[in-house]
Amino acid sequence: GSIPKEVGNITSLELLLLNGNQLTGSLPEEIGFVPNLNRIQIDQNHISGSIPKSFANLNKTEHFHMNNNSLSGQIPPELSRLPSLVHLLLDNNNLSGYLPPELSQLPKLLIVQLDNNNFSGSSIPSSYGNITTLLKLSLRNCSLEGPALDASGIPQLGYLDISWNQLTGPIPSGKLASNITTIDLSHNRLNGSIPGSFSGLPNLQRLSMENNNLDGSVPSDVWRNIDFSGNRSLILDFHNNALTILANPLTPPANVTILLSGNPICTSQNQLNISQYCQSTSVVVPGGSTNNDTLCPPCSTDLPHENILRSPIPCLCAIPLHVDYRLKSPGFWDFVPYEAEFQHYLSSGLSLSSYQLEVSTFMWEEGPRLKMNLKLFPNNTALFNSGEVLRLRDMFTGWLITDSDIFGPYELIDFIPGWYENVLPRRTKSSLTTGATVGIVIAAFAAAAILSSLITLIILRRHSSQISKRRNAKKIQMKIDGVKDLTFEELSNSTxxxxxxxxxxxxGYGKVYRGILADGTGAAVKRTQQGSLQGSEEFFTEIELLSRLHHRNLVSLVGYCDEDNEQMLVYEYMPNGNLRDHLSGSSQ
Structure with missing residues (x-):
């Protein structure tokens, strides 16, 4: 559905978090008059229409996350009045018109991400080179024309991507900020030589200039001043240009990759020892997982224990919390050199010791965005207490972790308590307690469970008026292969x-008991309470339907009882827990 305009009446609203849904329609003008709104997250929906000019009234809003929608029209220049805006994420929409130069007036702007829009006929305003607070500028694939931006006046810029446009002319020769990690000018129509100002940038990870018209010499010392310890690497992608000269021998460190294929220098008879750089090589964005090698013995398997890899207590086993987490606009291309810094940043933000947080896996996604799976461990103990689980959950869901300059805004995909699920407040009333689901796995196979529930509900409603009369009727004789007709006395003795x-x-139907039948078979006995009793004929119909449901993930009906105003269904007992517990890792 659409976002209701009545949201604009919630004067106390601070967080509007609607990302990752199926919302359609336009953005209500009324949202622009919510006085305390700090964050608008509507990304990854199907919202269309223009950005309301009323949003210029949101004086306390710091985050506009509206990427991955179908927004259209021009970015309102009135947004330049926003005194608190730090993140403007509008990538992957249908925005058009010109880029408002007025955005350079925003006093706190840190990230501008407008990739994959259509600003055809527009150029990059030169005033964007004067946004002194800017950390990241990404204008990839926006149909921009004119010259490349001179970003040498942005003192803290760490990430510049203006690739896949129609930019022309030479590359500005000004020196970029020393903390820049990524420069992507590829897939344009830039000409002239590669400036020497790209050499000596100590944090550079990738310099991409492929598919332009650059000529002259290949730079031979871009890696100067870069410390390649700690798995640092550098990609220099110059392929498909017009580079003809190698002024100095290429003697890069082992962690430097140079791509020169598609340049005249690769076919020149006068250039020696560069064949390794002229191969057609694709660049893979690095991803991976934490090294889990340990000399510790395996943890006990009676509970989901794991080794805390960096614990000051050697070989300590504990039960972790799991968090699926995404960096929505990171300021780097390669995460590996920043992993230790990330662990320190996030653990500090959560008031944990650094060793309590582990990046289990990480993977780059389209954007580029960085998705990761995190594990949180208790502090030198085997278990979190319930208060700590709730505190950590509230830190993530309440956006109480301070954003980082280099890691940018984050997104909580899922907080997975797993084994600790029983300490969290129930959001909805469950039809079964945890104890019941340990014994019965009726809902393991969704289609069968839904079918059975619907049939039972229809029968209950249709015959509710006849229950009292039919309870006194003589029991109908039933004979179903594989299903035992058990007496009340037998089931009473078994439980x-x-x-x-x-x-x-x-x-709501009654209680479930664990029992041992006379032949030694373990059973879960579902005893229906008086308010849920059916007539014998209807009860027989339910038993007949349930007896036909067979699946390896569905417990079998082994018997029933219908006598003395009692109705009971007997299922096989599953001692190892239910499907939900195994999926969430909370099986005990």
Whole structure:
């Protein structure tokens, strides 16, 4: 559906977090009059229409995350009045018109990300080179024309991507900020030589200039002043240009990759020892996982224990929390050199010690965005207490972790308590308690469970008026292959007279008991309470339908009882927990 205009009446609203849904329609003008709004996250929806000019009234809003929608029209120049805006993420929309030069007046702007829009006929305003607060500028694939931006006046710029446009002319020769990690000018129509100002940038990870009309010499000392310890690497992509000269021998460190294919220098008879750089090589964005090698013995398998790899207590085993997490606009191309810094940043933001956080895996996604799986471990103990689980969850879901300059804004994809799920407040009333689901896995196979529930509900409603009359009727004789007709006495004996010690769960239909049948078979006995009783004919119909449901992930119906105003269904007992517990890692 659409975002209701009544949201504009919530004067206390601070966080509007609607990302990752199926929302359609336009942005209500009324949102622009919410006085305390700090963050608008509507990314990854299907919202269309223009950005309301009323949003220029949001004096406290710091985050505009509206990427991956179908927004159209021009970016309102009135947004330049926003005194608190730090992140402007509008990439992957249908925006058009010209880029407003007025955005350079925003006093706190850190990230501008407008990739994959259509600003055909527009150039990059030169005033963007004067946004002194800017950390990241990404204008990839925006149909921009005119000269490349001179970004030498942005003192803290760490990431510049103006690739896949129609920019022309020479590359500005001014020296970029020393903390820049990524420069991407590829797939344009730039000409002239590669400036020497790209040499000596100590944090550079990637310099991409492929598919232009650059000529002259190949730079031979871009890697100067870069410390390649700690798995640092550098990609220099110059392929498909018109480079003809090698002024000095190329003697890069092992961690430097140079791509020269498609340049005249690769076919020149006078150039020696560069064949290794003239191969057609694709550049893969690095991803991976934390090194889990350990000399410790395996942890106990009775609970989901894992080794805390960096614990000051050697070989300590603990049960972690799992978090799926995404960096929405990171300021680097290669995460590996920043992994230790990220662990320190996020653990500090969560008030944890650095060793309590582990980056289990990370993977680059389209954007580029960085998705990672995190593990959070308790502090030198085997378990988190319930208060700490709730605190950590609230830190993530309340956006209480301070944004980082280099790591940018984050997104919580999922907070997975796993084994700790029982300490979190229930958001909805469950039809089964945890104990009941340990004994019965009726819902393991979704289609069968839904079918059974619908049939039972229809039967209950249709015959509710006849229940009292039919309870006094003579029991119908049933004979179903593989399903036992059990007496009340047999089931009472199997469950110690339905004692509380045998109780394993309770729901709206009644209670579930663990029992041992006369032949030694373990069973889960579902005893229907008086308010849920059916007529014998309807009960027989339900048993007949349930007896036909067979699947390896669905527990079998082994028996029933219909006597003495009692109705019971008997299922096979599953001692190893239910499907949900195994999927979430909380099986005990």
């Amino acid at each position: 110690s007279n339905f004692s509380d010690s045998a109780l394993i769960g309770q729901g």
